[in-house]
Amino acid sequence: MRFIFKTKYSQDINIAKHNGDRFWYSLLVLIMVALPLVLDDFYLGEISYICILSIAGIGLMILSGYTGLASLGHAAFLGVGAYTHAFLLTNGIPFYASIPIVIIVSFLVGAIIGIPILRLTGMYLAIATLALGFIAEHVFIKWEHFTGGNRGLPVPQPEFLGMSFYDSVFFYYVCLVFLIAAMFAAINILRSPTGRAFVAIRDSEIAAQSLGVNLGLYKALSFAISGAFTGLAGALLAHYIGYLAPDIFNIFLSLTLLLLIVVGGMGSLHGTVFGAIFVGFLPQLIAICRDYLPSTIGSQPGLEPMLFGLILVFFILYEPLGIYGRWMKIKLFFELFPTYKRQTFKKQKVFTKSDRV
Amino acid sequence: MSLFEVKNITVAFGGVKALNDVSFGVDKGEIFTIIGPNGAGKSTLFNVISRIYEPSKGEIYFENQNISKTKPHNISKLGIARTFQNLELFENATVLQNLLLGRHIYKKTNILSEVFFTPSARKQEHEYRLKVEEVIDFLDLQHYRDTLINGLPYGVRKNVELARALCTDPKLLLLDEPSSGLTNEETIDLGFWIKDIQSLLGITIIMIEHDMSFVNKVSDRILALNYGKILASGLPEEIKNNVEVKQAYMGE
Numbered sequence: 017m018r019f020i021f022k023t024k025y026s027q028d029i030n031i032a033k034h035n036g037d038r039f040w041y042s043l044l045v046l047i048m049v050a051l052p053l054v055l056d057d058f059y060l061g062e063i064s065y066i067c068i069l070s071i072a073g074i075g076l077m078i079l080s081g082y083t084g085l086a087s088l089g090h091a092a093f094l095g096v097g098a099y100t101h102a103f104l105l106t107n108g109i110p111f112y113a114s115i116p117i118v119i120i121v122s123f124l125v126g127a128i129i130g131i132p133i134l135r136l137t138g139m140y141l142a143i144a145t146l147a148l149g150f151i152a153e154h155v156f157i158k159w160e161h162f163t164g165g166n167r168g169l170p171v172p173q174p175e176f177l178g179m180s181f182y183d184s185v186f187f188y189y190v191c192l193v194f195l196i197a198a199m200f201a202a203i204n205i206l207r208s209p210t211g212r213a214f215v216a217i218r219d220s221e222i223a224a225q226s227l228g229v230n231l232g233l234y235k236a237l238s239f240a241i242s243g244a245f246t247g248l249a250g251a252l253l254a255h256y257i258g259y260l261a262p263d264i265f266n267i268f269l270s271l272t273l274l275l276l277i278v279v280g281g282m283g284s285l286h287g288t289v290f291g292a293i294f295v296g297f298l299p300q301l302i303a304i305c306r307d308y309l310p311s312t313i314g315s316q317p318g319l320e321p322m323l324f325g326l327i328l329v330f331f332i333l334y335e336p337l338g339i340y341g342r343w344m345k346i347k348l349f350f351e352l353f354p355t356y357k358r359q360t361f362k363k364q365k366v367f368t369k370s371d372r373v
Numbered sequence: 374m375s376l377f378e379v380k381n382i383t384v385a386f387g388g389v390k391a392l393n394d395v396s397f398g399v400d401k402g403e404i405f406t407i408i409g410p411n412g413a414g415k416s417t418l419f420n421v422i423s424r425i426y427e428p429s430k431g432e433i434y435f436e437n438q439n440i441s442k443t444k445p446h447n448i449s450k451l452g453i454a455r456t457f458q459n460l461e462l463f464e465n466a467t468v469l470q471n472l473l474l475g476r477h478i479y480k481k482t483n484i485l486s487e488v489f490f491t492p493s494a495r496k497q498e499h500e501y502r503l504k505v506e507e508v509i510d511f512l513d514l515q516h517y518r519d520t521l522i523n524g525l526p527y528g529v530r531k532n533v534e535l536a537r538a539l540c541t542d543p544k545l546l547l548l549d550e551p552s553s554g555l556t557n558e559e560t561i562d563l564g565f566w567i568k569d570i571q572s573l574l575g576i577t578i579i580m581i582e583h584d585m586s587f588v589n590k591v592s593d594r595i596l597a598l599n600y601g602k603i604l605a606s607g608l609p610e611e612i613k614n615n616v617e618v619k620q621a622y623m624g625e
Contacts, residue, residue, distance in 0.1 A: 028469065207498075209501075215466050219465055220464075223457065226423050226448070227475060
């Protein structure tokens with residue numbers, strides 16, 4: 017077991033808590049950078065997609081995992097990001113200028129939608145965001161001037177830094193850089209007062225308020241930040257897909273994002289990457305499994321959504337902390353061996369909690 | 374002139390008057406205790422002061438400023454901090470994060486400087502931490518800095534909540550049943566701390582409390598409530614011998 021001897025406050029503020037962190041994460045980045053040497057275009061494309069999902073996951077994680085607000089319509093923000101980006105590129109705005117505009121637009125859309133919608137809580141908020149997803153889909157269909165409607169909108173693949181987005185190695189690096197940047201941005205938000213205010217709202221609104229957190233403002237801010245991350249992911253997704261159609265941004269994509277954060281582990285940024293790997297490879301896995309299943313099951317078209325739903329239910333029931341939670345348990349098991357107790361992660365029953373304040 | 378004054382506060386939930394025309398004043402540097410049987414309106418009074426409930430009538434003054442219309446999240450900026458009867462800690466965060474949140478009202482950074490974690494954001498974290506460490510030293514929480522609230526015993530949690538309120542650097546501290554659920558030793562410690570908060574930090578305290586021996590030991594003045602009305606108010610000695618209070622509360 018590692019004991020960290022703290023002599024400076026900076027040690028609690030820094031991202032890397034000790035040299036082990038620095039070593040392993042640098043190694044991970046090195047491996048990611050070296051991947052194109054080993055993998056072919058197909059797998060690079062898959063990993064780019066996982067990077068994009070992770071960025072979107074960070075967005076939803078900040079909203080649901082850290083601020084405790086459910087969203088069942090987050091594909092709307094992916095759509096906003098994707099369409100804005102495609103629209104800007106079509107009108108000759110270069111890539112490097114388009115991305116910041118996309119982030120700002122999705123931030124503002126998040127804030128504008130967030131202010132009224134976040135007066136709702138719990139179940140009602142979930143339903144309202146679900147409705148938001150449907151409304152967004154219809155807006156993408158009807159606002160033809162901007163989105164091309166049902167005909168769709170081809171995404172221009174401009175040159176950037178002298179390279180083309182058709183080049184899968186280049187696109188992979190672009191996604192990786194944005195994922196790393198998004199990760200740092202999210203970590204920075206979460207270790208500063210705003211991030212702490214989000215966690216405070218999640219755990220006790222009433223206490224957060226009595227400590228001076230403006231609930232309305234911070235909930236809207238959380239929605240806006242979440243929108244900005246997801247919008248950025250949407251812009252990259254536009255390049256990945258190449259041709260935008262409104263039905264891409266449907267309820268199923270929103271649920272995939274939800275599955276991502278639940279399976280990855282609510283309330284952890286590691287979880288977004290674990291979850292993205294999971295939901296990114298799951299369709300491939302299902303496709304492979306189809307061949308080995310009896311044809312009556314294997315050829316069912318609804319197999320994928322059903323398995324997604326089942327997995328979601330199983331995770332909520334048996335591993336509420338997700339893959340990251342499981343990883344923490346395994347790590348702790350070896351750190352404390354042989355004195356590990358299963359009870360460590362059991363949620364304590366609280367008998368004093370009540371509605372009274 | 375009192376530091377804090379409640380004037381003719383009435384709170385009605387439908388036909389039930391939880392508080393009926395309650396007025397009192399608290400002087401600077403005082404420890405003022407509110408006692409009363411269950412349902413007397415003690416916690417309602419606190420919730421009116423922290424602006425969670427809207428009073429039907431009456432005004433509240435803090436430092437001669439009418440705070441009856443202040444937004445709930447601005448109350449702590451004025452210098453009023455509170456604890457809750459049934460602990461309202463941020464359970465999935467560490468003690469340190471809980472306490473740092475107590476400094477939230479002094480936040481100067483905006484979202485951009487936080488995204489890039491500029492030197493000013495880092496400096497602010499250091500400043501927050503200095504104050505938090507002062508409070509940690511004051512309340513002996515050194516062992517628990519990095520522990521999740523989930524894993525703490527009840528007595529320590531109570532202590533953390535008091536610490537979090539102190540981190541806001543309040544002028545007035547509202548304590549809702551600070552000794553409930555504590556062991557005898559912890560209650561004795563709490564008594565010393567409350568006295569220290571009054572004398573060393575110069576903070577005025579309004580407290581709701583049931584443990585009468587504890588109340589008599591630390592309070593400067595006591596207010597007894599029953600059915601939303603003021604039964605009596607005065608020095609601990611007077612309250613102890615007040616016939617009405619004895620009937621309503623002590624069961625004699």
